[in-house]
Amino acid sequence: MFETKAIATDDKAALYAELVQQAEGLMHGEPNTIANAANFAALVYDAVPDLNWAGFYLFDGTELVVGPFQGKPACIRIALGRGVCGTAARTRETQVIRDVHEFEGHIACDAASNSEIVVPLVKADGSLFGVWDVDSPSVARFDDEDRKGMEALCAAFMATLA
Numbered sequence: 001m002f003e004t005k006a007i008a009t010d011d012k013a014a015l016y017a018e019l020v021q022q023a024e025g026l027m028h029g030e031p032n033t034i035a036n037a038a039n040f041a042a043l044v045y046d047a048v049p050d051l052n053w054a055g056f057y058l059f060d061g062t063e064l065v066v067g068p069f070q071g072k073p074a075c076i077r078i079a080l081g082r083g084v085c086g087t088a089a090r091t092r093e094t095q096v097i098r099d100v101h102e103f104e105g106h107i108a109c110d111a112a113s114n115s116e117i118v119v120p121l122v123k124a125d126g127s128l129f130g131v132w133d134v135d136s137p138s139v140a141r142f143d144d145e146d147r148k149g150m151e152a153l154c155a156a157f158m159a160t161l162a
Contacts, residue, residue, distance in 0.1 A: 016149025019047055023156045036160050038068035044134070044153065045070035052112050052137050056121075057085050058130035064089055067130065075109040083107035085131050088118040092128075096147050098140045110135065117142040119154045123161060132157070 023043055027036045037056050045054040055069020057078055064078040064085055081090040083106055088095045097116045100106045113135035121129040132154050136142065 012143075012145040012149060015048070016145075016152055019044065019149070020152050020156050022047070023153055027157070027160050030160070033161060034068060036157065040153075040157050041068050041070050048134070050136050050138050050141055051134060053110060053133070053135040055133060056130055057089075057133060059089065059128045064130060069133075071135070072110050072112075075107055078107060084116050084118050085133050088120045088131050089128060092120045092122060094119045094147050094151060096142050096144070098142075100135075112137045114139045115141040117146055117150055119147075119150050121154055121158055123158070129158070129161065 023040055026039050026043060030036055041055045045051055048054070051071075053069065053071030053074065055071065055074065056067035057064035058067040059065075063080060066074050066076050078085050078089075080086050084095050084097055084100065084103060085107070087105075095116070095118045097103050097106075097118075100108070100113055100116050103116075115136045115138060117134050119132040121131055123129050132150065134142075134150065
């Protein structure tokens with residue numbers, strides 16, 4: 001049985017390093033992608049402070065479709081290139097959005113969200129798996145340390161697909 005450890009630190013790099021270890025332990029040996037995605041979303045949502053949504057949008061070959069997540073009900077489908085998630089999927093670049101209200105074309109699934117970080121999830125063969133999307137009710141919640149940390153977490157998740 002897996003048990004999460006409380007992570008008490010104001011050091012974001014240390015928080016994410018510990019969280020990557022916990023995520024790897026949680027997903028170790030589990031081949032089911034949906035089970036891993038569900039537990040991954042729950043782990044991050046529980047451990048990272050000041051979030052109101054954390055989850056996956058999975059690419060179905062045409063568009064992004066909501067996958068396992070924690071938070072309020074979300075938009076179900078997002079076109080590539082639309083909103084922060086669609087932009088991350090199309091550009092294959094992590095999007096760190098200080099204030100979502102300043103992002104042209106932002107899709108407001110939850111009016112409480114004010115900042116967002118979205119990491120594109122690309123398989124080893126270069127194909128798009130989807131995106132990892134995290135929202136916060138605070139403006140300027142995410143910075144470069146969060147980007148590095150979320151990208152490291154996503155690398156650990158994507159390693160389970162190999």
